[in-house]
Amino acid sequence: MQTVERDVYRKLRDIARERGVTVQELLRAVILPDWMANYNSKQHKSRTARAERRLVTAS
Numbered sequence: 001m002q003t004v005e006r007d008v009y010r011k012l013r014d015i016a017r018e019r020g021v022t023v024q025e026l027l028r029a030v031i032l033p034d035w036m037a038n039y040n041s042k043q044h045k046s047r048t049a050r051a052e053r054r055l056v057t058a059s
Contacts, residue, residue: 004012009023016026 012023012026012031016023019026019030021029
């Protein structure tokens with residue numbers, strides 16, 4: 001369950017209407033996959049940076 005401000009919901013609703021889908025479909029098919037890809041990319045960069053720091057300090 002997610003709660004968003006009224007203005008955010010209206011924006012999502014308008015985007016969904018333009019695409020001919022529901023807000024729920026927009027969230028599931030577009031927004032969440034994009035967020036997950038961005039989140040995973042940041043996590044990968046963070047893990048890589050930590051691993052590199054460990055290598056430098058171990059030398």
